[in-house]
Amino acid sequence: xxxxxxxxxxxxxxxxxxxxxxxxxxxxxxxxxxxxxxxxxxxxxxxxxxxxxxxxxxxxxxxxxxxxxxxxxxxxxxxxxxxxxxxx
Numbered sequence: 001x002x003x004x005x006x007x008x009x010x011x012x013x014x015x016x017x018x019x020x021x022x023x024x025x026x027x028x029x030x031x032x033x034x035x036x037x038x039x040x041x042x043x044x045x046x047x048x049x050x051x052x053x054x055x056x057x058x059x060x061x062x063x064x065x066x067x068x069x070x071x072x073x074x075x076x077x078x079x080x081x082x083x084x085x086x087x088x
Contacts, residue, residue: 030044062083
């Protein structure tokens with residue numbers, strides 16, 4: 001199963017999983033880097049904090065809310081801007 005890259009899953013469930021995985025990976029990578037001492041909370045770029053929030057829960061809420069807002073407005077699975085760009 002490929003949850004990354006440009007491939008779009010054939011099912012809505014597969015499309016949702018792709019976004020859920022990306023949201024989880026990004027947040028876990030940030031948390032792991034902070035726990036390992038590779039990254040300090042103050043070293044997360046200000047533009048990322050401005051868009052996603054400064055805590056784990058704020059980032060999850062921002063990104064999940066973006067997927068919901070996109071789906072509500074378009075009837076498709078995706079992510080609103082600037083959240084989609086912030087995850088690149």
